[in-house]
Amino acid sequence: MTEVLSQDEIDQLLTVISAGDVEGEDTKQITDRKNIKIYDFKRPDKFSKDQIRTVSVMHDAFARHTTTSLSAMLRSLVNVHVASVDQLTYEEFIRSIPSTTALALINMDPLKGSAILEIDPAITFSMIDRLFGGPGENSKVNRELSDIEQSVIESIIVRILGNLREAWSQVIDLRPRLGNIETNPQFAQIVPPTEMVILVTLETRIEDVEGMMNFCIPYLTLEPIISKLSAQFMYSTIRRGSTTENLNILKESLSVIDVLLSAEIGSMELPVRDVISIQPGDTIRLPNVKIGDPMILKIGNKAKFKCRPGMVGNSVAVQVTEKLEDITPEEFEELTGEDIDE
Structure with missing residues (x-):
């Protein structure tokens, strides 16, 4: 200062x-x-240190998920971790990557615009070789992908994008989709050359093969959620549980769940031999239950309401008359035979 x-x-x-x-x-x-x-002035800083730190934390989680998923997919030891998070112009990013590489254009729905996931050729061909049954050694190959190889790398990127969605879930419900894959950086102009981007560099190691994965996100894409890229927002307990939006989502999710309702007239214990001998038309006398006594309506296995039987059209029905929470513990125990605290 x-x-x-x-x-x-x-x-x-x-x-x-x-x-x-x-x-x-x-x-x-x-x-x-x-x-x-x-x-x-040609290269203005648009991301604060706190925002860059938040992006780094998010992609630390992304790197851990990617390590697990790629290890399972390739059946080999994979290690992915965040090497750096920087802001630079899009032109500087394009100049920093190889002339022939795998560039995946990612649709960042619901955010506007696209991002780019660039995978180093050494990593790309090592993954392809392993999925084809080879040892996945560093072969120093530097060429464009064939149609079959491109199809294979697309399946890998789709799995990686699932990890990206999970890592971003604390900030936004991101639904990233793979657009197309380019091998020439000059054909991947998603923003003007002078536009600022944030670049997440992920150091990737597959057995003995090392390389980089670069995730480039333009500022224009992140601008609608730039205020959410802060530690205060990510770790706020208010945001997580008590907002009206989250409560409405929770209510909507619960409203479609089926629960079992049962109206219980009464209960008694019978020996198994008596239960086996019960026939249609037999009458079972329930102790301590009178004709005018209310029935107990249970939700699941919890007694919740008093009710009385009746008919609605041709269907048997019950009418709720009282909540059991509104009665005294003694009345509850007399009706149900259970402790109200249970």
């Missing part, structure tokens, strides 16, 4: 300079002590 001089310090400095007591070397030392920050 630039140091600001007080008015007294400024006056003393002007007095010394006017008197000629300060040599050129001393003036140079004073100048050298100033903390000057160079600002390039």
